[in-house]
Amino acid sequence: MxxxxxxxxxxxxxxxxxxxxxxxxxxxxxxxxxxxxxxPAAPPPGLSNCNGVFLTYSFTSRDKEYPHIKNATAQAWAFKSSATIVNTGEYEVKAWQMFVGFQHKETLVSATGATIVDSDDFPVDASNGTTFAGGSQADLKTSIETAGDFTQISAQIDITGTQFGVKPPGVPMPSIIKLVNNGYKCPKATMRGSYNY
CATH class of the missing domain: 1.20.5 (Single alpha-helices involved in coiled-coils or other helix-helix interfaces)
Incomplete structure (x- = not known):
């Protein structure tokens, strides 16, 4: 048993x-x-056609801020966006600088992944645009010398701030994005949805 x-x-x-x-x-x-x-996330539209330096600005989200008012042009909105710079060319980009032409009375409260050239501290009045520079990654290597390592050929800036006057479904995009470095000529930016490149 x-x-x-x-x-x-x-x-x-x-x-x-x-x-x-x-x-x-x-x-x-x-x-x-x-x-x-x-x-992996899909690459931004147009990246594969670029042989130089590719810039993007992408609007991510917004929330209505206090005080809530009826005048749409005076209503403040907290927003999040990101800007990206990618070296798709043959030469290393030394000490990159990217200008974002903000145009909706933006005040920036943080920008991770870069430093702001126009100011020493936050919050930053960016209503006439502002210039970002590479923080810990000031130089962008080439795909050739890094075997396509995206972390060495690109930088992303995550932006948080306040903007005015563009209520949903409008998208508060900058008037221009451009590379400030000498020796580069950028075509006019193209806007597609919430992307500017």
């Missing part, structure tokens, strides 16, 4: 091990087929 109990425990133990093994296998299989984390 004791032998029978031992066999039952052994059978239960085997079944438990099988279920544990099967569930861990299923989790591994799920992780391998779930590509949400492995899929």
């Amino acid at each position: 004791k032998a029978k109990v031992g066999m039952e425990v052994s059978w239960h133990l085997r079944m438990l091990l099988f279920i544990s093994f099967a569930s861990s296998f299923l989790n591994v299989s799920y992780a391998q087929t779930n590509n949400d984390y492995d899929t």
Whole structure:
């Protein structure tokens, strides 16, 4: 009788091990087929056609700020956006600087990934535009010398601030974005949805 109990425990133990093994296998299989984390973001439109320095500005979001007022042009909106600079050319870009022509009475409260040339501290009145410069990544190497390492050939600036007068569904885009560095000639920026490039 004791032998029978031992066999039952052994059978239960085997079944438990099988279920544990099967569930861990299923989790591994799920992780391998779930590509949400492995899929890189799509490159900005026009990047593949650029042979120089590619700039983008992307409006991300906005929230109505206090005080809430009926006059749309005087209503303040907290906004988030990002600007990107990518070296797609043959030569390293030394000490890059990017001008963003803000035009909606913007006040910037933070900009991670770059420093602001026009000011020493936040908040920054950027209503007439402002110039960003590379902070920890002042130079952008080439794809040739880095085997296409995007972290060395590009920089992203995450911007938070306040803007006025453009209520949804309008998109508060800058009037211009351009590379300030000497020796580069930028064509007029193209706007597509919430992208400016």
